[in-house]
Amino acid sequence: MYRRSFKDTKSSLGSPNPNFSKPMVALRFLRALSLVRCSGPGARSPSYRARGIRRAAYACMAASAGPRRAWSRALLRKIRRRPGRGLRRPRAVIRRRRPVGGGDPLEVALRRLVPGGGCMEYCRLLEEAADYVKCLAMQVRLMQTIVDSASHVNSID
């Protein structure tokens, strides 16, 4: 994966993931939202719900982007890893390479912002950041649409 030539990188930057279309993400996200309990037994405070919604947003975004992307894999790993949750199965994972020593503070900042960005080559980091930005922007537009339509319908009644 880290040894891909630049030609592969270029082609993957251009080719869209067929799963990542706005309707697909919207459906996934709405399905996740429907699982959030609003009232009745089991309902929680709004801030707890907000955290759950946020986690659902990132999870849906990452799941729709697919496993081809390092950022989506890293995001899903982070989300599914709940702290203090019982016995951790020993993972047969190849220990990741040492984090790239940052000369440039901007590059370090970007590596921190992009999930999984700690160990990539610079070229790969730019590519992952571009895809991450694209998907994030789409997720934000999706959530804005849902909020707008929900508050619009609310105001009609």
Add this chain to the structure above:
Amino acid sequence: MSGRGRRITDEEINELISKLQALLPAESRRRNAGRMSASKLLKETCSYIKSLHREVDDLSDRLAGLMTTMDSNSPQAEIIRGLLRS
């Protein structure tokens, strides 16, 4: 860093930079007419990602607030249920 593989050329980096620049919001592009330097681009990208994170947080809060006002028999819930069924 592995020594294998060919070195990334400046041209390839430039191409990635211009692709990244194309993804930044329009007002950022207008402010920085023409090509940005790599460091400017990194800075803009970092601040854009941070602002997107903030928007996700804010929209999650608003959605959480809105969902309390939606009861299970309201028309919005019906719409959503219809969407999920299809």
